[in-house]
Amino acid sequence: MKRLPVVERSWTAARRTLEGHAEVVRAVAFSPDGTTLASASGDRTVRLWDTATGQPRQTLEGHTGWVEAVAFSPDGTTLASASYDQTVRLWDTATGQRRQALEGHTDWVQAVAFSLDGTILASASSDRTVRLWDTATWQRRQAVKGKTHWVRAVAFSPDGTILASASSDRTVRLWDTATGQRRQALKGHTDCVQAVAFSPDGTILASASRDETVRLWDTATGQPRQTLEGHTGWVDAVAFSPDGTTLASASSDETLRLWDTATGQPRQTLEGHTGLVTAVAFSPDGTTLITNIGAINLNTDIMDSNVRPQDSIPAVTVADMWIKHHRRKILWLPLEYRAYVSAVHGRRIAIGCRSGRVLLLEFNSL
Structure with missing residues (x-):
């Protein structure tokens, strides 16, 4: 068990507010190496920030509608941004120059995701389609159709051969990324599917739904393996541990x-x-659970159901008007700095505010 931090010694004196956006910050994402933060805003811009200094690196302009989502390529050299203007734009993260504008969607683009090898980009839209793009040429490879409702989330299998798409029509569909053909339609949820995630070996798909359940599916057969019940609110995010033995789910x-x-x-x-947890991921070594409102350090006792979380898991979270460490209030957030979205990478927390500001906080230890 780790001791709760003394605020004065655990937080650095440099608490930065990243200012520049004119409207609400709708998404934030860290680069794979954690040195750059991307913030997407209703002011139609994306901004890149140096996480060490808090200084702006680039302002990415060109979208004509709200920017809804951002994603870094696995090597960190490219940023994809999805917008209400029905386009996806690709940016060089070193120079801030636009590399490409991907057109074809006929409604706003809600999500973007790179395959793990970086060769394919998927974009999901309210036009009920998912489009696959070749990242070498930025030409469209496939337009995946067949949905009857909005596509809310996408995820690639580890080997990149399968794309899973989650829809508000209560289904998950698996697609062959080479041909664009549908492999499976996974039915069983009774409300909108919010998120999907593959196990590290690609044999299991987890789906999270507003019906308060998580379902596990066999990706080879499309058959259900388990229904995980216990949440009493929407399940918004799921993630597998690196060894595939544990699944984390986050709920309202x-x-x-x-x-x-x-x-x-x-x-x-x-x-x-x-606070509302809408994103969750394991660190590569499986020792930390990273969420949009904070990082939770897992120890060997976490798998013992008799150990209370408050005794074994120090955590930093963003919750309404406070930043908390393990439920203890350590930093009050004035109204203009309260989170609309947030992200965590290592020792840094980024908070996107409704005012258009981005607040970047760094702590020394948990």
């Missing part, structure tokens, strides 16, 4: 849950959060 019921992927049984419920 203000809990994170850890599940055994072999049995579907719950391992731990992490309570005490007062």
Whole structure:
């Protein structure tokens, strides 16, 4: 167990506010190496910031509508931005120059994702399609159709051969990325599917839904393996541990849950959060659970259901008007700095504000 930090020693004196956006910040994302922060705004721009100094690196202009989502390529050299202007734009992260504008969607683009090898970019739109783009030429490879409702999220299998798309029509569909043909339609959820994630070996797909459940599917057959029940609110995000044995789910019921992927049984419920957790991921070594409102350090006791989270998991979170460490209020956020979106990378927390500001905080230790 780690000691709760003394605020004066744990937080650096440099607490930065990144100012420049004129409207609400709708998305933030860290580069793979953590040195750059991208912020997307309703002011139609994307801004790149140096996370060490808080200084602006680039302002990416060109979109004619709200910028809804951003994603870095695996090597960090390219940033993709998705917009209400129905386009995806690609930017050189070193120079800020636009590389390409990808057109073809007929409604706003809600999500973008790169394959793990960086060769394919997927864009999901309210026009009920997913488009696959070749990142070498930026030509469209496939236009995946067949949805009856909005496509809300996309995820690539580890080998890049399968794309999963989540829809508001309560289904998940698996697509062959080479041919664009549908492999499976996974049905069972009773409300909108919010998120999808593949296991590290690609054999299992997890889907999170507003029906308060997570479902595990066999990607080879499309058959359901487990239904994970216990949340009392929408499930907004799911992520597998690096070894594939544990699944984390985040819900509007203000809990994170850890599940055994072999049995579907719950391992731990992490309570005490007062902020909405909408994103979750494991660190590469599996020791940290990273969410949009903070980072949770997992130790060997986390898998013991008898260990209370407050005793074993120090955490920094962004919750309404406070930044908290393990439910302890350590930094009050004035109204103009309260989070619309947030992201965590290592020792840094970025908060996108409704005012258009981006607040970048750094702490020394948990």
